[in-house]
Amino acid sequence: MPTSNTWDAEVVAGVQRFVRQEIIGQAQDLEASDSYPEQIVSKLKELGLFSIAVPQEYGGLELSVPTYAKIMEELAFGWTTLNCFINSHCSASSILAQHGTEAQKQSYLPRMATGELRVAIALTEPSAGSDLHSIRTKATPTGNGGYMLNGTKIFITNGARADVVLVLARTAPGKDGLSIFIVEKGQPGFTVGANAQTMGHRHIDVAELIFQDVELKAGNLVGEVEGQGLKQMLDALETGRIAMAATAVGLSRSALKAAREYAEQRVAFGTEIVHHQAIQMLLADMATQTMAAQSLVQVAANTKSSGQRSDMVSGMAKLFAGETCAKVTLDCVRIHGGSGFVKGFPAERYYREAPYYILTEGTNEIQKLTIAKRMLKGDAEAIGL
Template identity: 35%
Template sequence: MAVDRLLPTPEAADLIALTREIADKELAPLVTKHEASETYPEGLFAKLGRAGLLGLAYPEEFGGGGQPYEVYLQVLEELAARWAAVAVATSVHTLACHPVNAFGTDAQKERWLPGMLAGELIGGYSLSEPQAGSDAAALTCKAERTEDGSGYRVTGNKAWITHGGKADFYALFARTAPGSHGISCFLAPGAAEGLTFGRPEEKMGLQAVPTTSAHWDGAVIDGDRLIGEEGQGLQIAFSALDSGRLGIAACATGLAQAALDAAVAYANERTTFGRRIIDHQGLGFLLADMGAAVDSARATYLDAARRRDLGRPFSRQASAAKLIATDAAMKVTTDAVQVLGGYGYTRDFPLERYMREAKIMQIFEGTNQIQRLVISRHLAA
């Protein structure tokens, strides 16, 4: 069923209605086929870009939607309720646009942001490495000045890149000097000579959008693709991660909502002992707990988003939202499988896929153990 949302403006309500229409028309009919065959939905992100859904949180002067984060996240949730992989990739694209928007020069913004926000250029985020996931300061991928000083020669390996091998650009974080202040950010072209990608990871879920490793074999990046100053990379990365965590919280909430809706629909139709199974108290209470968990997840990420929109600190709230929403998605999807019994375990229904997709939500954009660490440090400050 459609979520009853409290939106700040009539324009936002129209945007949600448009998103639902697009998601029902362009995403819902394709998801089962592409997830089962692990095939990429060519052209789909361009359609989302033309509809204005890939730049909603960015300034209108560069072609963005100029929407507050609380509205953008609810759009993301609607996408996730139809196709989690597409919603996650949309969140990652939004994250990849952040360095240029927040730290780029006027010339860099004018050159790249319009195409990025229109979806003409799809982005990936390349921070993690095989031995440096949550510990971003341990990066070893190097970017060294070329002999003539006009660019950077990149050497090393990156990991866990959503849209790897498909994206047109990557927000790349590489080491330009020793120490935690020696990491820099680059807007790396996806077709750089000397850049190759590993085979897509064989994942439990989100199979229609590839996640890959990347190998930089002395690829040269022009000097004008350095975003911010040398050594500012971790500041840039961390400034985006709180917002990225809210994106994953919204995706998890949309996934949980889809699972709840499917479970409720089944419980209203299935009968045992002469009654709908939703009328049996044991199962009715289970569904009630699922509904409460989805409502709580949504309220938590919206609280953090509204703080962000007001310019107030929201790091602790973002970590709490990511923790609560993704744990809720894991529990709700697991319980939804239980509601359907044996049918929930089959691919005749999408619940088993929802359950597999929910698991990764607890891991990326900082594991939920990292979120607990962030929250505890704020409490101790």
Template identity: 40%
Template sequence: MADSTADGVERRLPTDEARELLSLVRDIARREIAPHAAEEEAAGRFPRELFALLSRSGLLGLPYAPEYGGGGQPYEVYLQVLEELASARLTVGLGASVHTLSCHALAGFGTDEQRAAHLPAMLGGGLLGAYCLSEPSAGSDAAALRTRAVREADGDWVIDGTKAWITHGGIADFCTVMARTGGPGARGITAFLVPGDAPGLSAAPPERKMGMKGSPTAQLHFDGVRVADDRRLGTEGQGFAIALDALDSGRLGIAACAVGLARAALDEAVSYARERRQFGRPIADFQGLRFLLADMATQVEAGRALYLEAARLRDEGRAFGRCAAMAKLFCTDAAMRVTTDAVQVLGGYGYTADFPVERYLREAKMLQIVEGTNQIQRVVIARHLVGPESR
């Protein structure tokens, strides 16, 4: 089943339902997201009302089971939805990806009772999630996290510590939190579902970032946050495995968002090249610029092909971790190259805030860092190829 995009590229979609879904998303992106993106990013405004709309439209639970309010869509479709959202505004595409990541632990490792109690509101009830793994001293080395959960005599857990670089920090309605319940290392970590308004949970002022200013990123402080044992996800000590399982899928979300951002930069560059005239003709006539645009388009298409290959492996129940790391690495590096070249196509205008490509460039840099830096992706890929490093 093929679907033609605005630029004439044929997409392969598995069902008529998927084609209609992508058409709906494009309509929302065109009418509700893109027109306000530049103004709201410049003002640092988070579009909470848009996320309420996405939730009502069933777009915040697409890859999860319908019996819990999810869309039952394969990752092949879900990721293309993220690409469309990110092409209109990265804050929205990335936010949808992070929300989906935040639901992963409950959907995949929670009990039937836990899923029935919490998942419907998380997927379609207007809630927004945060994923809490990184800490000020535990980023790439996430297994070294220090946030601790201690079990009390009544069976409840009390969490103390600080999480860092949390997307939706301070505005999330729920947080999936990895905390240490045992000894050092990966085996001492457990996952918890923590309400966003839990007593003792507070947020630091949002980080002052070079891009993605509309998406709040903040430290979260846990000061004696009490969590009932029925909000523990999985078994004690399983938390780090749950976190890594979620990140394999989350990296595909970042890859899809990167392709959406790169596509937006390419579209802007092509449009400008057709209209801008120098030496009596459109600059799109000049071979040097035509070749630059051709390379940009190739990066976009190659990135999409790679993330979709990983998605199809996942949908078939096959190992996809290596391909997910490759997709995150390639797509985000490609977004950095494409947005840099888009600025070059626009010349001096590309360096001004009058055109969106300078914002795209600032946003692309972030994608090379989040959910595992691209250096970590290379470590993951190399381990699949030649095994772990010698100690």
């Protein structure tokens, strides 16, 4: 039987083959298509990528955080939309695997592992984005052990297509008054509103979810203990931030590759522009910053995997990789010149997708506050700073 490291390496190699054979060279056509990429999503299921965070006893791969980060990087190198199908599902798997009751695990995790059951996470509200303490969606006890859920969530990735949603809702005042509930589609009072029209990732539904007097049972509360929702969610978000940072690295690699290849072909002033010093300086900066981001993501993933507190270093990875991605994709456009402003070239798509990694899983401004807070409490010394 293969060791864990061997198994992880085989999964990563399978993802790399898939990206090389079925995504690279087709991403522009996939992006331009108006049809949902059902065949691609089915292939992600076949590769077992919906089971990344599901324990093996429930049919999952149970891969390490460093392996998960590498998979996200390789997928993004081909087409970042692929990552959007997976990340929130894996975060939901992690929450249920670590904090759910045995009945909840048995009910949901095996089907989540196969991709038969798709799960989204609902956090953001019209008045509560990165500030989770401001959440207003309420789960009010009904007196028979159940709850009545009321509220609205917005910008929920895969919200329209998911079969189940993990909803962070208020069960009591204060920071310890948040809980996570498992809400299945089709329940009376649960409706899907409009999809947001986003700059990038046009095949991903980013939906409004409306809960109006949705009746829930005690078994819908993750762990069946109130007030644990914020801690449960923040634990998953640490890994989610590492995954988003890795995705930004993959996109930076794509932009660097496209810029180099274009510079080697484009002729100006009698020679390929790659021979011009100004272009070489841009390429050198792009490569250096991308490798630095890649290394920081590995540090964050290893820290999380070791069981150490990782909110500071995962914030660092997400901050640096996201900002690097924004700069590298802009430099890719610069190297392409006017062609970088045209939809037929991937540089335009890369530039549109990059801001997502500054904003998602907590804005980079929020990451800076987290980093500073943890540094002042001594966490920097723990990683040798």
